[in-house]
Amino acid sequence: MTELVFVGLGLNDEKGITLKGLEETKSADAVFMETYTSRMPDFSLERLEGLCGRKIQMLTRSDLEEESGKAILQAAKVGKAVFLVPGDPFIATTHITLRIDAEKQGISTRIVHGISIMSAIVSLSGLHNYKFGKTVTVPFADNFSETPYNVIAQNKKLGLHTLCLLDLRQAENRYLSINDALEQLWGMEEKKKQNTITPCTPVVGIARAGSNSPVVRAGFVKDVVGFDFGEPPFSLIVPGELHFMEVDALCAFAGAPVEFRGLVR
């Protein structure tokens, strides 16, 4: 059987893969992997190779973008190729092109899903999934954009929460911190004055979602901006209108101050 199976590795380490994903990897003729789209803090290639009993070929961004994943496509034409991707394979848009190319070349493709940072963050926060609006990425200051502020403002106007992914440059080992992201957004407030990110805006910072030591901290911007979240990866939620059940959860799991009770609509 010739095919290309995209397998999600999930979060944090080699145990984030599903039993189904491991089974598919064990039966592959060739196994590839990339780690540049996301950080898996406790991942070990040797341990994963031990678990699946296969040699795994690590691919760089250039293998996939400049070379268009040629090695994977060639392997998938002569046997079963598995491509291991952090999180869920297509939540980042990076690999959709590879799947389209494969289908165009007559290679059949399948997806074995993995845990996505998106649902892990929502799940950890205790906030209600159906109350999130559009997601946005906050870039580093040297790549500044007004979009994050505008998306948060738009979601808030509709009463919705905003999940902010924070930019990373994996190759340089650089991760935008929750503190820097808040300062950037707070800085925009002076220009925009839409009451979107002020010292008294409630926010939820999340570090290391999916690991054994996640940190979830809810508070007002003026307090969270100085909080030490430890190691990356980081994300940030700016809540819209809060239901009392959501405030209950933030108080119970995320150290929200008692003043959060006053935010319930």
Next chain:
Amino acid sequence: MTELVFVGLGLNDEKGITLKGLEETKSADAVFMETYTSRMPDFSLERLEGLCGRKIQMLTRSDLEEESGKAILQAAKVGKAVFLVPGDPFIATTHITLRIDAEKQGISTRIVHGISIMSAIVSLSGLHNYKFGKTVTVPFADNFSETPYNVIAQNKKLGLHTLCLLDLRQAENRYLSINDALEQLWGMEEKKKQNTITPCTPVVGIARAGSNSPVVRAGFVKDVVGFDFGEPPFSLIVPGELHFMEVDALCAFAGAPVEFRGLVR
């Protein structure tokens, strides 16, 4: 060690659990599970018990809601209790209350994430994750609500896609079909006339996300409304503005007609 660990089972069958989730379950003193919040079409309790080597106690909605999960909380006071939940444990809001109750009673809690239907659907569709707005559930006709139509209209106005979860009554083995959901929404159009769901609106229907036989079908309402998606579970996406890469993906994986090319903005 006394604690309560919420473990996500992921989608479809017992192989949707992660290696980490299985490891936690093997080392538990008591294992509980519920299946009423979601459908796992190919799941076998016996096979999962075989994999983890533990007896699993199945809980009903009434055990969790009327009895407030008393059995779980008692087990978590004297040992390590694992509670297995389809998908990701807190994407449905049902179990947040149990976690709050546990923390209030001094029981420490942890989450081992599972694959959520939310990210699986986005991933399967090939649409871009950051272009989705608020999610909505379409209820059965006997529980009719204007909310789904309004949410789709609001998202579209912002150029955003809408993920529509379709209602289910697991106990009665009833699942709202994609066809019925489309008819319901299309019916609203006559009243609201906002050009939200017309015969020529592009939609994407998805059946059995996360299974070995997912069906993803993109087309115009007038065509998809008659398409046979087979067995549940079902979901529906109403796209907002489409990027040409998204249309490429819908044509390559979801049988979108060539007229979709004309929708690119």
